[in-house]
Amino acid sequence: MPVPTRSYAIARLSALVLLALTVAVPLEARGPGPAFRIPLDSLGFQPQTKQFLLAGGSMLTLHYVDNSHLLLTFAVHKLMERIPDDPPGDEDRVVEAVLLETPSGRVLARTDWRFHDNGQYLWNLGHGRFMLRVRDTLTTFAPLANLASGRPFTQRGFLTTDRRIGAVLLSPEADLLVVESVERKPPPPQPKTPLFGPTPKPTPQPLGEPGDPSPVALSFYRLAIPSESGDEVEASLAGVAHSSSFGDIAATGAGHIAVVDQGKQQWGFDFRPYRGEGKQLAPFDSTCRPTPRFVSGSEFIAFGCHSGDSPMVLGGFNMKGDEMWEQNLFGDYVGTSMSFAPSSGRFALGRVLGEGSADDLQPVSADAFTGQNVAVYQTESGKQLLHVDCSPIARAGQNFALSPDGMSLAVIHEGAIEIYSLPPLSSQDAADVKMARALVPEASILPIDFGTMSRASAPEKAEPSPAASEPAPSQPATAPASAAGNASPSVPPPASAPAAAPTAPASQAQSVPAGDAEPEQPRKPPTLYTLPTDPEKKGQNKE
Structure with a gap:
């Protein structure tokens, strides 16, 4: 048999290496190493602008569709058709979306979207x-539901408004959607660019009219997402509030967490449901005002401080009134993002490390950032299951994703999608998840009202329109478009209803306060939820 020459062997080896770079590469499970890597260049990925990523622009996202499929999106450089009368303030760009299976990395479908700003454009609602x-x-x-039809990216109309959307919040189990918006105003005049010297910065514009203390309208929608295959998503408007600025809210479809200042650097957490009586939960010692965030329907974490005002402490809490754990965070950070898997009692916390501007719109030096890491936690115990890095650094997050079953983590790192296997649930973990599900507060269909909400007689249902032909979306239902100030926006009627829904009285619409007033009396011990399996306390009367 003839022996291949050395040059032929090298050429053959090079061809095999190139072939390996175009498919998912299985790796040995050596400690924290990834189980698979899918090279990004095999998916048509283009390098992203570092300055936009560090400033908080949404240029790159990674989401699980189900446990074995990923949706990757990234900005691409393409010629764009000119839009007549395009607003001068638009920053048009094209983003490519790629649907792929894991672990093979095989591309199943792809499409392009055109956006007009650098804000977040994609949210994972769960169930595909x-x-x-x-x-x-x-x-x-x-x-995936529409893949067999050959139109996987067909869009259904959902919500629209004539106001400017400034923020969109989604609860961990996607049962509550909060759309924060302000009245649209004409763009301010742009400063003239001088022939010599630096370009002047545009003057920041106020969110509302002068003298308006609450220009931001918060529209709360309860979501219903069938777990079976399909593409339907139903939304019901449940309430409207007003605030002085855009911000985050620790809320689900059942209630929200209120932070109570108890004095002497101690804070209390109250769960305030939209129906029934509230519950006092565990206290939290912090030298700064803590920031709670739900990680499931019955568990939340809180960022706090043990000295100064840098939130370097993380605590885990449940609806039974327990502070389950508390641990320190190491390394200064300028932003966080999260991914959730409530069915396995896990969440992933990403942190952008470094010292940068708090204003995402201001230019940021690359030297201000030192890295981005992701840690996966078992919620009940606080145990870290995995700790990995992401690159390039994306201040907006969304460059990592926890699978719906919580058994794998996908991250973008060093030119590839790296997929890490996570350990299976122990018997104790499974018992903890079962208890957490039992503690989920009862769902409510009442209007959302926690002392700051505009009341509605009943939430109206915003039915999505029939699917439209790709790529143009179908005619969506209409979201509330309120005037600035404390007047309540009109509740939108169903898409098929011709009559307008009633408007809440203006006196019932209040502004979202910065926090709760300090109580006159010391906080009582937490009122705990009880389970049927809990032992009866001494002296407790049976109902």
């Missing part, structure tokens, strides 16, 4: 559904 934002219109799509 996603929500997309183009300007001030929200649509939904389900790529």
